[in-house]
Amino acid sequence: MRAMVLDQFGGRLQLKEVPDPAPPGPGQVLVRVRACGLCYTDVKIASASLPGPLLPRLPHILGHEPAGEVVAVGEGVMSVAPGDHVALHIYLPCGRCRACWAGDETLCDSVRQLGFNLPGAMAEYVVVPEINAVRIGQHVPLEEAAIIADAVATTVHGLRERAGLRVGETVLVIGAGGLGLHAIQVARLGGARVLAVDQAPDKLELARKVGADDAFLIQSEHAAKQVLAAAGGPVDLVVELVAKPVTMSLAAAVLRTGGRLLMIGYQPGVDVAIPTPDVVLRNLSIIGSTASSLLSFRESVRLVEQGKIRPVVTDRYRLEEANEALERLKRGGILGRAVLLVA
Structure with a gap:
């Protein structure tokens, strides 16, 4: 089968013929990959900028x-059959540790992940356990179904499971890119008033189109004042997807007493801080969230099937154009999510 292979960190991916996966064993499913979304984490992996334990062995x-x-x-597989369209949950946890028992399988000490410590989906075929292959209606384009695994499910998990979004709250989404555009939709679906900030004017316009009540440039010295004015006061929840000092300062400036800061974005080698008096004396909650549970993933698939969340795919590339797509993503040139059309 064809696949894009990383032979050395910092190098370009190479289009190669690699062995097909073994036939599916008991409880497994062989999937022909039709689409694979691109995430900035792919850039971090390819450039070896993730922490060492998260980096894969090469090739x-x-x-x-x-x-x-x-x-x-x-x-023994019963939930899917040949011909079904499926979206794939990428986490393969052990199922035996404390994190798995608690439903926090992304925290499993021995978790395996497609594209991280397992071969990923920039290839024509993958084999996964049955539980990871979630059937999705054929009315959903597979290029949109692809990005459920991260861009959609990560925000569903973060806002609903981790941050406990409540009806009537005001939410500020910092970063209106691939994740932020879906965080806006999830927050609106949860009954919140939603504001957004970003550094790119065209992303602000797209943020408004997917449901933001208003959007502002992060570079503006008046950004905090604009957010507070639009919200009618401090906000209940900030979804932080950028992880830079300027965005953390903005979060601290606009959160109400007792507010929550949901951190999904991260930058290796970049430390950010909120003044301790803000956290302690104003009772702020700082909540980290990574990827999604299987429960959140399945919920995300259903929300997309029902048209309640629309995956925002703005750029499409052929499999062999993966390097060009990643370079454009690295430069910040992709508004929503980019997808490789594999076959």
């Missing part, structure tokens, strides 16, 4: 936002 196939068509199933 490696990237890709952790896959969707495709079931080709074959192993013995």
